[in-house]
Amino acid sequence: MVDANVAGFETYASFLDRLSALFQKMDERYAATAAYYGFVCAGCTESCCETRFYHHTLLELMYLHRGLQTLEPEARRIVCDCAQKTARTVHSSAGRVMCSLNQDGQCLLYAYRPMICRLHGIPHELRHPVKGVIRSPGCHEFEAHHVQKPYAPFDRTPLYRELAQLESSLRQETGFREKIKMTIPEMIIHN
Ligand code: SF4
Numbered sequence: 001m002v003d004a005n006v007a008g009f010e011t012y013a014s015f016l017d018r019l020s021a022l023f024q025k026m027d028e029r030y031a032a033t034a035a036y037y038g039f040v041c042a043g044c045t046e047s048c049c050e051t052r053f054y055h056h057t058l059l060e061l062m063y064l065h066r067g068l069q070t071l072e073p074e075a076r077r078i079v080c081d082c083a084q085k086t087a088r089t090v091h092s093s094a095g096r097v098m099c100s101l102n103q104d105g106q107c108l109l110y111a112y113r114p115m116i117c118r119l120h121g122i123p124h125e126l127r128h129p130v131k132g133v134i135r136s137p138g139c140h141e142f143e144a145h146h147v148q149k150p151y152a153p154f155d156r157t158p159l160y161r162e163l164a165q166l167e168s169s170l171r172q173e174t175g176f177r178e179k180i181k182m183t184i185p186e187m188i189i190h191n
Pocket of ligand 1: 103
């Protein structure tokens, strides 16, 4: 297993810097489309941070760990304790479970959050090589209050592709071959 901790991300820092640039591109595209709809992610009664999202890349795992290292030791200890408890119940719980990084509605590692946390919320499309264009709706809050305007194309395909290419390069460099399917608490306690 490749280190997701300090040694790992120092060794592979250039990959994480490229991921950071890709995340910035995602944020800019998302912000422009959200602005078109007048959609602001705030005051939501159904926080998407309670959704059991899975994350699949070594890049995002290492990037989250880079973020964890920026927390004060006491804050990091609290987050890790919370993640230990949440990781034990996240798969057995039928209901929604709040992400260990969400404190009072704020993401403690906002700058280091994974891709799906950045892209969730607005309607989007994917260009599948066989099935063609697959469109998906926005989140619950978006569909309830922001569907008056015509759909503004938000194609996730090039963003996914760029992430996949970068992940492939990192895996070649590291020799890492395992599949990853982790929730945020599992990523936090992973070492
Ligand atoms: S990483 Fe941050 S944005 Fe993503 S689910 Fe957790 S608290 Fe929410």
